[in-house]
Amino acid sequence: MSRIGRAPIPVPPGVQVEIIDHTIKVRGPKGELTRQIHPAMTVELHDGQILVKRPSDEAPHRALHGLTRALIANMVTGVTSGFSKTLEITGVGYRATKQGEKLVFQLGYSHPIELVPPPGIQIGPIETFTPTATNEWMSTRFAVQGIDKELVGAVAAQIRKFREVEPYKGKGIRYHGEIVRRKAGKAAGKGKTAK
Numbered sequence: 001m002s003r004i005g006r007a008p009i010p011v012p013p014g015v016q017v018e019i020i021d022h023t024i025k026v027r028g029p030k031g032e033l034t035r036q037i038h039p040a041m042t043v044e045l046h047d048g049q050i051l052v053k054r055p056s057d058e059a060p061h062r063a064l065h066g067l068t069r070a071l072i073a074n075m076v077t078g079v080t081s082g083f084s085k086t087l088e089i090t091g092v093g094y095r096a097t098k099q100g101e102k103l104v105f106q107l108g109y110s111h112p113i114e115l116v117p118p119p120g121i122q123i124g125p126i127e128t129f130t131p132t133a134t135n136e137w138m139s140t141r142f143a144v145q146g147i148d149k150e151l152v153g154a155v156a157a158q159i160r161k162f163r164e165v166e167p168y169k170g171k172g173i174r175y176h177g178e179i180v181r182r183k184a185g186k187a188a189g190k191g192k193t194a195k
Helices: 002-006 059-080 149-162
Strands: 016-020 023-028 031-036 042-046 049-053 083-090 095-099 102-106 113-115 121-133 136-146 172-175
Touching: 002 059, 016 042, 023 059, 031 059, 049 059, 059 083, 059 149, 083 149, 095 121, 113 149, 121 149, 136 149, 149 172
Parallel strands: none
Antiparallel strands: 016 023, 023 031, 042 049, 083 136, 083 172, 095 102, 095 136, 102 113, 121 136
């Protein structure tokens, strides 16, 4: 992790970085992020680059060094270009519908599942069908977007847990590009005689 920690973080044009004690604030075109960093780490701003320094070469400090640098780099990336996770819904009749601020999921249960995205998270369709109004859509493929990488990942994981992909027919919610190992059903064993 120390090699990652030593790498300077370039500050792009239009991004403002403010370091007060152990709090770092990064402001950019997409918004503003604030984070408390570990008291053992030192963060400095020199010549348009953020440098993270550690007090010693002990294992905990080496680990914190790389972690702190990665978290700050994610803040800079978030306020400039943002983060996105794409989810796909597979299954007959399975879909997500946006109704005002909330999302309603039909996932084969006896009831719909409702989700109100937390502040700073936008959820939008990638492939839309049956638009019902200006602010409403139905989709089987959508993206969770935001400037905070942790929050984007947490919301995407929460949605995926609503109906995890089952291994027989592959029905459920998965990340785009996720490979699900499929299992053969009972029909695969037909024709074999028991001994």
